Each structure stands twice: as C-alpha cells, then as structure tokens.
Amino acid sequence: GRGDGAIGLSVCFCTGELLLCEANTVYKYIQEDGSNRGTYGKLICTNFKISFLDEDSASDDNEPQFKNKIIGENDITLQCVDQIYGVYDEKKKLLTGQLRKYPEKLIIYCKDLRVFHFCLRYTKEEEVKRIVSGIVHHSQTPKLLKRLFLFSYASAAPNNTGGRNQTVMFDTLEDWRDELERTKGNVKYKAVVTNEGYRVSEKLPLYFVVPICVSEESILKFQGRGIPIWCWSCHNGAALLKMSAFPKEQDDNTSQMQKAFLDGIYRTISNPPYELLKTEDLSSSLPSLQDIQTAYTRFKQLFLIDNSTDFWATDVKWFSLLESTNWLEIIRRFLKKAIEVAECLERQNSNVLLIEESATDLCCVISSLVQVMMDSYSRTKSGFQSLIQKEWVTGGHSFLDRCNHLHKNDKEEAPLFLLLLDCVWQLVQQYPPAFEFTETYLTVLSDSLYVPIFSTFFFNSQHQKDTNTTGESLKTQSGPFKFLTVWDWSVQFEPKAQALLSNPLYAEKLKPDKSQRKTTRFKHQRQLSLPLTQTKSSPKRGFFREETDHLIKNILGKRIGKFIINSSDEPHNSFKEFYDSWHSKPVDYHGLLLPSIDGPEIKVWAQRYLRWIPEAQLPGGGTIATAAKILDLMEEVQSLQVKMDEEHSQAISRDVQAVPMLRNSARLSSLFPFALLQRQSIKPALPTSTWKDLEDEDDLVKRDDEFVDLSGDMS
Amino acid sequence: MASSSTPKYNSNSLESSSIKRVKMLYCFTDKDVIYMCPFNGPVKGRVYITNYRLYLRSVETDPVVVLNVPLGVISRIEKMGGASSRGENSYGLDITCKDMRNLRFALKQEGHSRRDIFEVLTKHAFPQSHNLPFFAFANEEKFSENGWMVYNPMCEYRRQGLPNERWRVTFINEHYGLCDTYPSLLVVPYNATDDDLKKVAAFRSRNRIPVLSWIHPENQAVIMRCSQPLVGMSGKRNKDDERYLDIIREANGQISKLTIYDARPNVNAVANKATGGGYESEDAYPNAELFFLDIHNIHVMRESLKKLKDIVYPNVEESHWLSSLESTHWLEHIKLVLTGAIQVADKVSSGRSSVLVHCSDGWDRTAQLTSLAMLMLDSYYRTIEGFEVLVQKEWISFGHKFASRIGHGDKNHADADRSPIFLQYIDCVWQMSKQFPTAFEFNEQFLITILDHLYSCRFGTFLYNSESVREKEKVTEKTLSLWSLINSEKSKFTNPFYTKELNRALYPVASMRHLELWVNYYIRWNPRIRQQQPNPVEQRYMELLALRDDYMRRLEELQITNNSKIPNSSASSASPSQMMSHVQTHF
Secondary structure, eight states, X not given: OTTSSGGGGTOOOOTTOOEEEEEEEEEEESOBSSSOOEEEEEEXXXXXXXXXXXXXXXXXXXXXXXXXXXXXXXXXXXXXXXXXXXXXXXXXXXXXXXOSSOOSEEEEEETTSOEEEEEOTTSOHHHHHHHHHHHHHHHHSOOOGGGSHHHHHHHHSOOOOOOOOSOOOOOSHHHHHHHXXXXXXXXXXXEEOTTGGGSSOSSSOSSEEEETXXXXXXXXXXXXXXXXXXXXXXXXXXXXXXXXXXXXXXXXXXXXXXXXXXXXXXXXXXXXXXXXXXXXXXXXXXXXHHHHXXXXXXXXXXXXXXXXXXXXHHHTTHHHHHHHHOHHHHHHHHHHHHXXXXXXXXXXXXXXXXXXXXXXXXXXXXHHHHHHHHOGGGGSHHHHHXXXXXXXXXXXXXXXXXXXXXXXXXXXXXXXXXXXXXXXXXXXXXXXXXOSBOHHHHHHHHHHTTOTTBSTTSOSSHHHHHHHHHTSSTTSSOOSOOOBOTTOGGGTOOHHHHGGGBOTTOOOOOOOOGGGGGGGOSHHHHHHOOOOSOOOOOTTOOOOGGXXXXXXXXXXXXXXXXXXXEGGGSOHHHHHHHHHHHHTSOOOTTSOOOOOOSGGGOOOOHHHHHTTOGGGOOBTOSHHHHXXXXXXXXXXXXXXXXXXXXXXXXOOOOOOOOOGGGSSGXXXXXXXXXXXXXXXSOOOOOOSSOOOOOGGGHHHHHSOSSXXXXXXXXX | OOSSSOOTTOOOOSTTOOOTTOOEEEEEOOTTOEEXXXXXXXXXXXXXXXXXXXXEEESSOSSOOEEEEEGGGEEEEEEESOTTOOSTTOSEEEEEETTSOEEEEEOOSGGGHHHHHHHHXXXXXXXXXXXXXXXXXXXXXXXXXXXXXXXXXXXHHHHTTOSOSSEEEEOTTTTSSSOTTSOSOEXXXXXXXXXXXXXXXXXXXXXXXXXXXEEOTTTOOEEEEEOOBOOTTTTOOOHHHHHHHHHHHHHTTOOSOEEEEEOSXXXXXXXXGGGTOOXXXXXXXXXXXXXXXXXOOHHHHHHHHHHHHHHHSSSOOOTTHHHHHHHHOHHHHHHHHHHHHHHHHHHHHTSOOOEEEEOSSSSSHHHHHHHHHHHHHOGGGGSHHHHHHHIIIIIIITTOOHIIXXXXXXXXXXXXXXXXXXXXXXXXXXXHHHHSTTSOSBOHHHHHHHHHHXXXXXXXXXXXXXXXXXXXXXXXXXXXXXXXXXXXXXXXXXXXXXXXXXXXXXXXXXXXXXXXXOHHHHTTTOTTSOOOSSOHHHHHHHHHHHHHHHHHXXXXXXXXXHHHSOTTGGGGSOOHHHHSOOOOOOO
C-alpha cells in the first residue's frame, strides 16, 4: 500500500502544483561519508519542485524547529536547482539536455548550496528514464515566463490578499511622495507621472522622482536616458541620484546631440538650489557583471561539498582558495565604493550621480548600500524591504535574467542581489545592534530568490509584471493574477519561526521624548539602552526632524561652483580621512554606519554558505549560543513584567506565553536554525588530511627543539 | 597604547598606578622626543622611564597619545641613524616588543641625546643581563586575593579522585632528585615502585618519566605525559620502561592497546635517534599503538609568528590578506595543535583508552596537547580558577621553560630557544572560546591579560624555567602571583554568557573554516581595526540581567506590600508599565 501514490506518502502539494513524473525505491544518502547511510523513498518532480518523499519519516514527529511552510527539507524548487550531475561508473557527468544513457546516481547541487545524492540502482529502468529526463528538462532547459509556477499558483490560489504589511511597494505616486517627504527631498525633487502607460520606457517604473527643474520633454527625449533619477536625500540635502547612460554611439551626429543634452542637464541641476554634483561611472570603477558571476561561481563551489574527504582536502588551502575566488575582494570593493559615495554626500555635501548603462545593476547595489549605511530606517525590517522595493523591484533590476530563472541566457546571469545581501551581512556582523533583522533574515531572503510563488523576484521590470498580471492576451480563463509578495513572511514561516528573523540586540531608536531627556545624558546609554515602549513603528517614520534647520541653512548658503567634479581625480586621502575619523569615534547605531573593510574584517557568511555541511557544525556553539541566552533572558524579563502588572492590579494570574524554541540552547547547532543535527554521535570532526610541506622552511623543520645531544646523558 | 583612545582595561596609567616601588629612573622632558607613531604620524611627547615601564605622553596633541610599555615586553633596542644622518627624524631608537609591536623614537641629533635613554632602557629592560633582579621582586602591590594559593597539587589530584587504588602520589621528586624539571609531587601507577621510576627515568630524556596528568572520572582512562625514550641509533630497549608502560595500560583495566601520541612529525622523531632520542617501536612495545601528530618544532613556530607580525604590523596587509595569512602558516599550526588535542581527548573519552603524550622533551608540544585535551574533557578547567590551576599545573609546574621561551630580562633577542609556544596555546584556547561562547567562565580580556603579564615581569608567575629554580629563587615569597590581580577583580574577566555544564566534552572544529586570526590580540595596536569594547552583545545581555534583577526586586517589594495591604488600596498607584520601560520582544 505504501508508496503507490504520492498522497500515501503525505506529500504536501501547493495550490496549482501538478505531478509530472516520479520514481520509486530511490535511495537518498544522508551524507556521503562512505558509510552509505540513507533512506529509501520516492522521488517526484512537479511543475513547482523536485521532492524526495521519505518512506520512513511519514510518521516522524520530529519536526524541525525552524520550518519553511512551503519548501520542506527534501524539496528543491525547480528554480533552486543549480546543476545536476549523473554518476556513471564512479564518474561524474554534468547533465543538461537530452540523455542517451541513464546514470546510476544523481547529484543535485542547489542554489541555496544544499547537495542531494540519489541512488537509482534499485529503481526500475523505466522510472529512472522518466525521472532523470523529467528533472533535467524541467529544471535545466529554457522555459517561457508563463510556464513559471508563479502563474499556476496565482491562478489556482484563492484570493491571496493577505494583510497589507508595512513595506512600501513604490508602485504608487503616493509612495514616492511620502519617501520624498520622509527624507526632506521634496524641496528640490518631484515625483513624476510621465511614464504612465510606459510612454517613456519599459525599464523605468510607472512613477519616479527627478529634480524639479527637469522637464517632461527632456525625460521623454531619450526614453529616460540621461535623466538623473532620484534615489534618496541625505539629511543635509545632498541627494543620491542614478542615471542610465547613453550607449556608445557610432553616429557622430547622435552623440553630439546626446552630449549637448547631457551638458544641459548637468547645467540645470548644478545651478542653485542644487549642490555640487559628483558623477560616479560605476561600470568603469567596479567589477563587471561578468567578474561578479565568475567570482561567485568559483566561490560557491567551495561550499558544494560531496563528502567529508572533500571537506578536509580543501581545508588545508582554505584561505588561498577563498582568495582565488575573488568574491570577498568584490564585496570589499563594493563596500569601499559605498563609503566613498557616503563621504561625498555626508561630508562634502555634494550630490552624487551614479551612472551605469541601464542603471539597474551596479547602481542598485551601491545605492542600496549607501542607504543602509546612512539611513537607519533602512536598517529596520520594513525599511529594508521598502528599500529593496524602491531600488530593485520597481527600480527595474532584471531578476528574471540575473537569476536565470528561465534558463534563457546563461550570459545574463549575475548574483547582484546576493552580493548586496552579503555586503549587508558584513555590516550586520560588524554592528549587531544596528539592525532590526538578523542574519537568518538575510539568509531566508536569499533563499526566497528561488521560490516561485512570490512575484517579487520573478520579473525583470514593473512593466513586465504589469503586462503579465493583467494578461493582455486573455485567451485563457486566468488573470488578472494576484501575486504574493515575499515580504509577507507568514506565507513561509509560522510566527514562532518568524521570531528568528528579528534581532533581539536591536537598539531601537528612541523617540525624542522630553521626559526621557534626563536619562539619556550619557551617550553610550542612549545608543544601547532598551527600547522604552512597544510602539508600532510607523513605516514612514519621521526622519531627522531636528535636521531641518541644517537643511534650510544649506539652501540659503547657496554655493556655486564647478558643476562637475570627476570622482577619479579625487584624492584618496579624503576617503581615508573620512573613514579613519569615523572609526576613531564611538558608534552611533542610529547614525552613519561605515563598515570596516580591512582584510580580516571581511568574512565568509558562514550561516548561508556553510549551513548544510555537517563537518562545519559546532554542537552547542556559535553565535546562536549567546543569542539564545539573550532570548531566554528577554523572555524571563517579559514574564516578570507581566507578573508585576498583575501584582499591581492584583488580577488573577495568567499564563505567560513562552517561546520554547530556544530552550536547551546549549545543544543547538551553531548552524541553527538550518542544519539538523545529522551527526548523531558526539564524535569530534577530525581532519583527514592535515599537513602540507613547509617547503621554504625546510632547514627549520628538520631542526630539533634544542641542540642537545642526549646520547651523552646516558651513563 | 599606541592609539589615541586608551583601551578600557588598561588602568595602569602612570599617574594612577597602584604598583608600588616603581622608581622613576629617567624623565626625558625635551620636547624634541618624537614618537614615530605608525598610525598617526610623528607625535611630540614626554618620555618617562621607570624600573617597570616606558611611558610616553604626547604634548600639543588632541586627543592625548599615551604609550605605556612594561619594560619586560621589550625584546630588542637598536639605535637608528648616526649623528650625521640626514633627513627628518632619522636619528633615534628602534624598540622591538614581544607583543607584536615596534616603537620608534626620534631624537635631536645634537649632544648624544639618546645615549642616556638607551643605557637606562637597556639596563632595565634586560635586568638578567645586568645582574639585576626582575621588577617582580620589587613590586609591592597589594591584592585582596593571594594567587599563590590557587594551585595546590594535592588538592587538584584529590579533585580528580586521586590517589585511588590504582594510582598513588609519590614524593620521590621532593628535592628534584629524580627530575629537576618536574614538580615535586607526582602521580604514578600504584603498581610501580619508586625504584621502578628511577630505572624508567634513565631511559627517558631529561628523566621526564611518564606521570599522570588527568584521569577520566568514569572510565578511569588517563592522560600521561613524558619525554621521548632514549632509543638512539642502535635502537636501545629498556625492560623497565616497557613494563612501566604496560602497568599504565592495565591501570584502568583496559584490554586494548595503550595509545602513544608523539606530537612530532614522523621524520623528526626518526631524526631524533641521531641525538639519542627516538620513539617507542612496535617491537619493544607490542601493547602500544603509536601515532605521530605532526606538530612542528619551536623554530618553525617562531618563524611563523614572525611572518604573522610582518603582515599585521604596522599595517594590515591589504591586497592579498587571505593568502598572506595562509603563508604565515600560523593558523595551520593552531589547527594541528587542536587536532592533536582532539584526538587525545577523544581517545580517552570515547575510546576509553589511556594515552601517553610526548614530544622530544615533553615541555612544549606535550604541555599544549595535555592541557588542551584536559580543557576539552574537564569543564572545571573552563572556569577562571580552573584555568589558572591548569596553567599552573601543566605548564608552570611541569617545567615549560618560560624563561628560555620568552627570554625574560635577557638581551639576547636572537636566542634560538625563544618561541611563542605558550602564546600559541592561549590562541588555541581563544579559538575554543570563540567557537563555544557560553562554555568558558573567562572572557577574552582574561586571556589577553595573561599574555600581557607573560612578558611584563610584574608578577612571578611565569618567571624561570622550572619549579626547582622557582623554589630556589623564593618566587612565592618574594613576588606576587598574576592570579592575585585577576582574582581580585574577577568580574572584569568574567564572561557573562557562561553556562555551567558538567562533564560535557567540548570538541572544537579544527577546520580553517572556523579558525580565525585573533584580531583583538594580534592587531590590537592598530586603531583602524575596530575593537568594540565593550562588546555590544555582551552589553545588551548585561543590561537585561540588570533589568531582570531590578524587576525581581520590585516584584518582591510589591508582593510584600500587597500582602500587607487590604485589597483595593493599590488601585491608586500607577501601573508598572507606566513607571518603567518595557522590554520589547519580537514575538
């Protein structure tokens, strides 16, 4: 009876999910350590995911503590599959298209760095053929946008309205106006409706913000190219702008026209009330998309480990292997560029214009990083999510192409969003109290890139989403679709699991309340003290109210100078001075935040990259050990509060709701909440290959500790 | 301190010093003393030299730059430039320190201005080379705790349940007659007589016979330490030694073989035969199983640290940080030491087999391995006091040659005996505490303080090579113990996250993926490397602890008043949530 139908194995199908093929008696290795331990089960492939249904765990009550409601432990969404290898006579071969021979083993490498080993030796030949070609076909070959599971899900799902969360989506004029108001940018910038009906460009959002002096006519002239588009305004009035550049033009006439146009634009926005303008041509000063893709491809390889032997073999040369991937160096360069931009805005009071051909790749990373560093609202959960909406989702980052979700063109692939998350992670680990979210939040966000039930990361632009939502060619019954947004975390996680996305160390910004003034005399106290009220933070919290004076002064004290200072002439010293002087002062977690970018400070995001590797687990260790203690203590304090309130009102005591998730924290794995403690024994992990030659120190190696002839001692 | 911000824990500024009998030897008030700070550029200042330290205070700078260097830290003093040297600030002194920094002072070229300062410094930084006593013998500080009382070998063995029917305490070494580098009190198999021990001593390098370091409370397997057997080229054997090892094997009733861990690489152990040493051969010891742990010698470690200093001081290597770090091999050595210790601990704990650990002499690598394995197996050693006992026992009493390895007060900076073995050990402990942040009672500051006073010569703790010399020099009578300082201010060295766990073996992961450079120690002089002191995570926890205690106190008060009051009377008082802050949680 068991196994003759997916339902029998309690498979959990999503709405709109269809079974495409299946294979029985597939053996899944728990971990390739030579012991060949594993379980039998059924391997299935649907239009949503590849899934292994464990025959033994049907009645298993041992639910993991941190569970994704949609993607189980043995589920791989089709978009999450990175590469598939077949094993033929102990030899690994990459599987891409048509197969002539069918492998005895299947290895699936996932984009979230899980590695699955499936043995097909005991499976019927027919089933092997069907499952292997099915998996390869559905996950590795080009597909049409409309064939994404996103659409099946949206058309089948009941009204997914969900509670409106606090994230600003930036799909209305109102959202942009609010953002302008929040940052006091509305003095010099305006939200425009010129792109309604996508008259200007399909890459640009429906609504965006430009300098007040820019005319509708100029916006339309070159489909929005050459127009400075507002990202954010600093408290001193300086603004961060981006602009998509003109492509290299063969025609002299055209390029003359473009040049004249640009000169005009520059002149306009360099006149008062605008400050100095600095231009940053990102494509010439940062690694290219190709460089980023190459680096990440090498980097991720270090974590896609087949077995324990591999782990220890790469361990000896770990640092040079890491370095040779160049990934950490790329992170460093982006962080450094963001500091440079912050310096212009903050210290030189200068507007910064980021230039890139499409202004939707490197621009997104840099503008987001600058805002995370300079605007503490971007370090709250809703602020960060709004930022991603503003700069990436409506900003027109081509998620579909950059993630290669449709397998249309490998050359378009580049992990820019992941690069941003890794850069933000560096800041999170350097300044834990400054962020409302945790590294776990960043990790699950990076995983969500491959979950095709949210529209957030599955379109190239707002235009593409709009046209596909309404479904212009309404041949079928489907549409208009109601897509889910990834920011509704309740779709993926239960409240208990969602708690792990919030940082217990976050020092919430205090409201300037007169009664509090006296207690905030000491600077360090103000920075780190406990949040005083359980306020529901407004998504558009007032921003630097006290700074308005400053702003007015700046506008009155107009400065007219050279209108463009090319950043490449800029003396390096100015950066270093800014960086050093900031680092010599105590940190204000609600103020400007600059990452340390010295070699030892740029680290590997262990939670994301190492989480599935059992050898890398520290049972009872890691930062989770201290975080768990803090959570426990917070819980205790909370229950004391309740008790005190009760004593006061002398009410009948209620039970305090406890969060038992982290109890017994001493035994949590350092990779919590991701890794399950697969290694049952408490045996330590022992390196299998340890030493390599110290070629250059041969003479020292051979020496004895002390030059004493012991043979003389013996009488 | 080379940085403008004086670290929090450095309370011993010259003005507010609690150290007694600090004599002012030299005060260089000429404004032309320039401290060539590698981070902030030349700094004019005033230099004071006492019998304990070199102290510099900048003039005309804001913020004030202060340098505070115990003379014991100085490894080498060189004159740079000559009277005719050209160029600004080219004439002066160059001081190399043992704690990962160099100091450079520029002076005026006229009138041999550096002669006095050079002479005073040389004499007092290297007292042993000038027939002067260490500063520790002049120090008259007072502490509320007496650190010399921390370690009592008898108490420690009793804590381990010794002696018992299989292991006895012997006083054969009471006057260091058996082995002058061992402590006077030793624990040996009950079935071995003192006469046997003497015979075994003849076959072990420097008479360092196998003795017990630690016994597993449940399975009775033991960790033994010793030096290499004197096998020599001819492959000598010694029946007494062979029998002695068999007695050890049998002592916990095990049937399996005794495991011998030779800390050295195989080739080095073989090479040692040429000088009379060697290792236990299978022929001679059929009941033993020998493993080499491939840990390199003191010279390799010294060179490795030298390379590390090159890439972190004064500037952190920028372009190729990771490969530069790898090329120093420092973390690779750490990995090997930890791997060795894990094997020792695992063999005793899950393999239930007694182990014998040695290297060549059994006072460097052996001390690292036994004390790390003990730290992994016995949670007592993870407390402040337990760790002090561990260092006192496995390192100080068993003759790790601190004087030779550190070169206390000795001008011979190039001495081949110097090696950062103890530093490497503390680094291993730090790696463990980093991997298990709740498992240790002590914090990072505790480890850094130990290392600072490893060099400072302010305490007698790390002076001299062995217990016998220390006894002769009357160290415990005439000097203070470092543990007095630490135990008098325990809260400063306590890890707030410490969670007591009994009998839990703690195995670090000896993988490069987890090993990190100890930035707060090796790069602490660089103001660009941020040291968030106090650590914000720790601070938050402390705040919560204070809040909890406050709530508990208030709650108790409330309960008392409520119990004594008639009902209804409390209606007038404000709710506590109006009176005090509520903790925001995110559930």
